[in-house]
Amino acid sequence: MRYDSITEAIGNTPLVRIDPAVHGLRNIDLYAKLEMLNPFGSVKDRAAWHMLRPGLAGAVERDEQVVELSSGNTAKALATLAGMHGLRFKSVTNRMRVPEIKELLLLLGAEIEELPGRSECLDPTDTDDPLTLFHRAVSQEGSDYLHTDQYFNHRNTEAHVTGTGPEIVKDLDGRAPDWFIACVGTAGSSTGVARVLREHDPRVRVVGLVAHKSDFIPGIRTLDEVHEVGLFDPDTYDSIEAVGADEAIDGMLTLNRRCGLLAGPTSGAAYLGAVRHLRAFDAELTERATAVFIACDRVESYLSYVRQRRPELLGGAPRRNAPDSLTPDELAAAPSIEVAEARDWIERARPLVVDLRGPRAFATLHIEGAVNIVDDLFEQLVSGGLPFGKRQPVLLTCPVGERSARFAALLTRMGHADVRSLSGGIIAWRDAGAPLVRD
Numbered sequence: 488m489r490y491d492s493i494t495e496a497i498g499n500t501p502l503v504r505i506d507p508a509v510h511g512l513r514n515i516d517l518y519a520k521l522e523m524l525n526p527f528g529s530v531k532d533r534a535a536w537h538m539l540r541p542g543l544a545g546a547v548e549r550d551e552q553v554v555e556l557s558s559g560n561t562a563k564a565l566a567t568l569a570g571m572h573g574l575r576f577k578s579v580t581n582r583m584r585v586p587e588i589k590e591l592l593l594l595l596g597a598e599i600e601e602l603p604g605r606s607e608c609l610d611p612t613d614t615d616d617p618l619t620l621f622h623r624a625v626s627q628e629g630s631d632y633l634h635t636d637q638y639f640n641h642r643n644t645e646a647h648v649t650g651t652g653p654e655i656v657k658d659l660d661g662r663a664p665d666w667f668i669a670c671v672g673t674a675g676s677s678t679g680v681a682r683v684l685r686e687h688d689p690r691v692r693v694v695g696l697v698a699h700k701s702d703f704i705p706g707i708r709t710l711d712e713v714h715e716v717g718l719f720d721p722d723t724y725d726s727i728e729a730v731g732a733d734e735a736i737d738g739m740l741t742l743n744r745r746c747g748l749l750a751g752p753t754s755g756a757a758y759l760g761a762v763r764h765l766r767a768f769d770a771e772l773t774e775r776a777t778a779v780f781i782a783c784d785r786v787e788s789y790l791s792y793v794r795q796r797r798p799e800l801l802g803g804a805p806r807r808n809a810p811d812s813l814t815p816d817e818l819a820a821a822p823s824i825e826v827a828e829a830r831d832w833i834e835r836a837r838p839l840v841v842d843l844r845g846p847r848a849f850a851t852l853h854i855e856g857a858v859n860i861v862d863d864l865f866e867q868l869v870s871g872g873l874p875f876g877k878r879q880p881v882l883l884t885c886p887v888g889e890r891s892a893r894f895a896a897l898l899t900r901m902g903h904a905d906v907r908s909l910s911g912g913i914i915a916w917r918d919a920g921a922p923l924v925r926d
Contacts, residue, residue, distance in 0.1 A: 493526050494536055494568070494571075496526045497526060498525070498533055498654070500521045500522050500523075500524050500525060500654070501524065502519070502521070502654070502658040502779070503521055503746075504516060504517070505517045505518065505519060505746055505758075509745045509746060511762075511766075512766065513770070514769050514770075514772040514774075514776060515666075515772070515778055516776070517761065517762070517780070518664070518779045518780075519742075519748065519754075519779075519781075519782045520779055520780070521748070521782050522781055522784070523748070523750050523751075523782050523783065527560075527563060527564045527567050528560070528788075529563070529783055529784035529785070530781060530784065531560035531564050531784075532560075532564045533646040533647065533676075534564075534637060534642070534646045534675050534676075535635070536564070536568060537642045537649075538636070538637065538640050538643060538646075539553065539565060539568055539569070541642070542633045543572060545633075546574055546633040547572055547573065547574065551574070551631060552574065552575045552576065552577055552598075552631065553565055553568075553574050553575070553577070553632070553633045553635065554578075554579060554634050554635075555634070555635050556579050556580060556621075556636075557578055557580065558589075559585065559588055559705060560588075560706065561673075562576075562588070562592055563591060566592055566597040570595060570596055574633075576595075576596070576598070577597065577598040577600060578597050578598070578599050578600070579602060579621060580599070580600075581845060581847065582601060582847065583601060584703065584863075585705055585788060585789065585792060586791050587791060588788055601845075602847065637673050637675070638715075638716050638717050643673055643718060644674075644675045644679040646675065646679065647675060647676045647683075648679045648683055651679065651680050651683075652680040652682065652683025652684060655667075655684065655779055656683065656684070656687055659777065659779075661687075662688070662777075663685075663687040663691050664684065664691065664777040664778055664779045665690075665691065665776040666691070666692050666693075666761075666764075666776070666777075667692070667693050667779050667780075668760060668764065668778065668779070669696065669757065669780065670695075670696045670704075670706065670707045670753055670757050670781070670783065671695045671696060671707065671727070672707055672708055674695075674720070675718055677693070677695055677724070678718055678719075678723050680781075681723050682723075692725045693723060693724050693725050694724065694726050694764050695723070695726070695728070696727075696728055696756060696757060696760040697709055697710045697727060697728070698729065698732075699730065699731045699732075700729075700889040701885075701892065701893045702811065703732060704731075704752055704753060705751070705789060706784070707730075707753060710727065710729065726764075728760060728763075728764060730756045730759060730760045732752070732796055732811055733797075733811050734760075736755060736793060736797055737759060738755030738756055738760075738762075739754065740755070740800075741755070741759070742754060742758055750783070750785060751783070751785055751786045752786075752789055752792060753783040754781070754782040757780040757782065757783065758780060758782075765778055795866075796811070807871075808869050808872070808897060809866075810869075810893045810897050813893065813896050813900070817896045817899075818896050820896065821893065821896035821899070821908055822899060822906060822907045822908065823895065823908045823909070824882070824908070824910060825911075826909070826910070826911065826915055826916050826919040826921055829882060829907075829916075830921055832880075832907075833854075833856075833882065837880070838881055838882045839858070839875065840856060840858070840881075840882045840884065841865070841881060841882070841883050842854065842858065842859050842884050842885075842913070843860065843862040843885040843891055844859070844862075844913065845861055848913075850925065851925055852913070852924070853923060853924060853925075853926075854884065854913075854916065854921075854923065855923075855924045857884065862885065866894075869894070869898070872901075873903060878905060881898070881907070882906075882907055882908075883895050883906065883908050883909065884913055884916070885909075885912050886912045886914060887911060887914050888909055888910050888912035891908040891909060892908040895907060
């Protein structure tokens with residue numbers, strides 16, 4: 488097999504059957520579509536090349552800079568492809584959350600710009616958000632950028648209509664699977680593949696997997712976040728189900744240790760979410776069925792992610808007081824406070840206001856007098872015990888009140904007497920017209 492360019496090696500990834508002894512399904516054959524074996528390491532290689540290619544010649548002629556709002560695999564693929572054609576690449580994001588990806592982008596010569604967005608993801612309806620303003624500026628004709636625009640560019644979806652979907656059908660001997668399970672990030676792969684499979688068999692059931700609210704799994708959005716993505720169409724999916732970070736790591740370990748697939752936590756979430764969903768149908772089947780999930784990318788880029796959440800897997804001591812150890816009942820009982828009541832409480836009790844957002848978002852706008860402790864750092868502090876006195880009034884804030892609620896529930900379990908989460912977060916505070924200050 489010989490190619491003239493590495494771009495010719497994008498696609499045609501294997502479809503590998505998962506040993507039934509591993510997943511335990513008796514009547515369903517489960518297959519992994521190994522997008523991790525694309526040349527730059529992920530499913531995003533297809534979309535990146537498909538989105539970049541039409542404007543490439545003009546960008547080279549005008550020496551434009553390729554730009555994308557990405558802090559992950561799309562940025563990695565675009566940085567590589569841009570460099571191959573003598574172009575510069577800029578990754579714009581609110582916050583780089585995976586150190587290995589950031590270091591690799593720098594190694595590839597990428598420019599990284601972390602704009603002070605108000606939340607961790609692009610909200611196209613927030614016209615005052617710097618991230619949204621930048622998105623609009625680079626999308627206009629006549630800008631100095633080639634903006635691939637993965638969240639709204641339909642060529643993202645088309646890459647899977649012309650490639651991934653037909654490959655699955657071909658490898659299943661011309662049949663569509665009974666189930667297709669995919670994690671939802673930009674929604675490009677799940678939407679494109681689902682379209683092709685349903686053209687072959689309208690009975691195909693499509694399951695979209697999102698991250699639990701306030702949880703972080705690389706490459707997957709929460710249900711609230713995914714509605715901000717231009718390519719997302721809820722009608723694509725027969726069901727949308729949530730997975731947690733711990734589940735993603737458990738699934739990843741199974742793929743790594745039992746299946747020989749060096750896939751990352753996103754793939755682990757897809758595998759575990761698939762098995763969990765399929766178990767509800769397995770015993771009732773009278774004929775053999777088939778299911779496919781996408782193994783999105785490789786594990787090597789996420790060792791720091793694993794170390795932070797499960798240090799014992801890498802020789803460290805197990806975490807104590809972990810937010811993801813909370814039960815559903817504890818989460819439901821998380822102490823929260825509405826904006827109007829919070830303003831009165833701040834005036835009367837002078838609680839310590841802790842803002843869990845990234846430093847750029849905090850610098851843009853925050854509650855006067857608040858201290859900024861990024862959620863990852865706050866989690867490390869809490870793992871060592873209560874970071875302040877049990878009777879110190881504390882108000883926790885985050886973008887929409889989900890992450891802060893989880894920490895409020897955890898601190899309550901640990902014995903803190905007066906901690907509350909701002910319901911709706913900084914977004915609700917802003918929408919209520921409550922005062923915010925900027926650094």
